[in-house]
Amino acid sequence: MIDLGLVYGIEIDELGRAIITMTLTTPACPLTDLIEDECASTLAGLVEEFRIDWTWTPRWTVEKITPEGAEQLAALGFNLDNMPRY
Secondary structure (H helix, E strand, C coil): CCCCCCEEEEEECCCCCEEEEECCCCCCCCCHHHHHHHHHHHHECCECCEEEEECCCCCCCHHHCCHHHHHHHHHCCCCHHHCCCC
């Protein structure tokens, strides 16, 4: 999620809860539930509770993908050179 540029921020509040500000590539993303489950799994044992604050500002673009994320996508067969640029 981080290497894809979807995570915009992570805060821990005064009660030890994680608040994750993130976006998706599209509001109709079919992986929203999977992403929430993966966050819960990853954070298990690190924080008691977490919340995802979904945001659409700033809009996600391919340029937000880290070099590491681009390498991972290339290994899966994605060609970022063919993705639209905004």
